[in-house]
Amino acid sequence: MRRASALCLAAGLSACASLPQVEPLLGEATLAIPADTKFLSTGRRGVHSEHLGYVLAEMQFLQRAYPGARW
DSSP: OOOHHHHHHHHOOOHHHHHHHHHHHHHHHHOOEEEOOOOOGGGGOOOOOOHHHHHHHHHEEEEEEEOOOOO
């Protein structure tokens, strides 16, 4: 049950209560809960995946297209 508890932590505490009901459904659908992996955080050191570049470009466009806009 270690994998399930890690999944609960990743998904949030509210997901833990429903996990016992979801696991049989995953089995019927021939889906498995992914194995535990250690989360590697490198964002604070300025190391990001290439996906962040697309998000930043979109945000910069919005800021330039709508100066003074409020969120």
